[in-house]
Every structure is written in C-alpha cells, then in structure tokens.
Amino acid sequence: TGHKWGYGEEDGPSAWHKSYPIAQGARQSPINIVPEEAVYDSRLPAISLSYDNCTSLTISNNGHSVVVEFEDMDDRSVIQGGPLEDAYRLKQFHFHWGGKNCDGSEHTVRGKTYVSELHLVHWNAVRYRTFGEAAAAPDGLAVLSIFLEKGDEHADLHTITDALYMVKFKGSIANFKGFNPKCLLPPSLRFWTYPGSLTTPPLYESVIWIVLAEPIRVSDKQMGKFRMLLFNAEEEEQTKRMENNFRPPQPLKGRTVRASFK
Ligand SMILES: Cc1cc(C)cc(S(N)(=O)=O)c1
Numbered sequence: 001t002g003h004k005w006g007y008g009e010e011d012g013p014s015a016w017h018k019s020y021p022i023a024q025g026a027r028q029s030p031i032n033i034v035p036e037e038a039v040y041d042s043r044l045p046a047i048s049l050s051y052d053n054c055t056s057l058t059i060s061n062n063g064h065s066v067v068v069e070f071e072d073m074d075d076r077s078v079i080q081g082g083p084l085e086d087a088y089r090l091k092q093f094h095f096h097w098g099g100k101n102c103d104g105s106e107h108t109v110r111g112k113t114y115v116s117e118l119h120l121v122h123w124n125a126v127r128y129r130t131f132g133e134a135a136a137a138p139d140g141l142a143v144l145s146i147f148l149e150k151g152d153e154h155a156d157l158h159t160i161t162d163a164l165y166m167v168k169f170k171g172s173i174a175n176f177k178g179f180n181p182k183c184l185l186p187p188s189l190r191f192w193t194y195p196g197s198l199t200t201p202p203l204y205e206s207v208i209w210i211v212l213a214e215p216i217r218v219s220d221k222q223m224g225k226f227r228m229l230l231f232n233a234e235e236e237e238q239t240k241r242m243e244n245n246f247r248p249p250q251p252l253k254g255r256t257v258r259a260s261f262k
C-alpha cells in the first residue's frame, strides 16, 4: 500500500525521496557506467544462465511497466556465476523505455542512452524464504540488465510485442506460457557489475546489478507497440501513454564498477 508514485512532473523520480528517503541513499540505481573507470576483475567467473526449464506464467501491466512473471517455487531457472555467491531464481522480467524519438534506458554508458532496457529479476532463494524477504536484503536480488538499441527488428521480441494489446490498461493480466527469455540475450555475456538498488519505489538497496555490455537490436516499430500501453486503468478518465518510465542515473557515491572484460 505504498504511496502513489509515477514518472510525471509531480510524482516522478525527483519527488520520490519525499515518500522514499532511501532515494538519496549510498547505493542507488541506475548509474552512468564509465568503462574506462571500471575495474577489470579477472577472477570474475562468466555468467551462467540456466533457463531451459523456465516456466513463464503471465504478462501484466502494473501501471509502471509490462511484466512477465515466472514460476519460482524451485530452481528451474537460475542465474549464477559472475559476482554471485549463490544461484538466484528468475522471478520476472520487465522493460523501461522512452517516448517517440527519445531514449528510455536507465543505465547509461559514457552518458549514452539506449531506446530501452530489459531487466531480468532474480532472487536469492538459498538465503531467503520469499522474494519479499530477499528484496529487502543487501544480497537478495540479482538483476540482469540488457540494453535495447534501435536497429533492425528483433525476431523473438515479436512474441512479446504481439501480446501487449492484451495488457493495454493498468491492472490487466493475461496468460503468457512457454516464453523463454534466453532468446532476448545478446551474443556476448560480457558484463559490468556493481551493488545497487531497485530503480523504482521502494528503491530497496538489495540488488547486485549485472549489466551486459552488448545491446540487442529492436526496431522503432516494435518499440512503438510498447508505447501503446497505458499507465492508467480502463475505468480512469485520463488516458496516459506508458512511456519514459525510466529513472535517470544516480550518484555513484564511491562505489566500484567491476568489468568481466578488459
Ligand atoms: C520495484 C521493483 C521491483 C522489481 C522486481 C524490480 C525493479 S528494477 N526496475 O530495479 O528491476 C524494481
């Protein structure tokens, strides 16, 4: 029953600190990544994604983004390796994006923004009993972030963009079985990693971020379908297109960004 927040003038990222003071905390996300200042760590193992038995369940519009949820009552789809001590269970993925002709990624690279950013959210079910418990713990979540760059259309993203009409309004949900997000990965799993937070309220500082350096390419037409989603519920008067649902980069506050590559 958290306080109402959004991405508008009055309720957007610059106002969140009023209801969520941790917005001005020491390990907030996203950040601007400066590759030249990242520390190459040769001891970082490669990221390992075991998604072959993943079970997607639903696609839904939560009024902030479009979310695909997974069955997470066992270790059927996990991420491990990289900076992670344990295996983390895939819970959901969602996107952040901009408006027409403007970018909407959350992390930036040397100040460069991308058209969108995909977040694959995982939780540490080794140390915590529930997702909620993990989401409030410093090593509770691991979010794999993938940049979406404007280019040719992405053959597999169609499965998602063709389903968006079913979840146009806030509060809508639909069956979405049989989708494996491994088709959304770029060829290289080279990454940057740093300790951060959720990028939307409640902004908990519980995320180990793993940001892939290589983007995937999507077409403007495909991104246009995300912008047909609405922030508002069907019964609300005001129709508000869902776009620019991203938080801008936050102060690094002395954190080190490590790179898995030179
Ligand atoms: C509030 C919130 C929840 C979840 C699962 C994930 C995020 S994010 N954008 O940091 O990946 C935010």
Ligand SMILES: [Zn+2]
Pocket (backbone or CB within 6 Å): 094, 095, 096, 119, 199
């Ligand atoms: Zn996100």
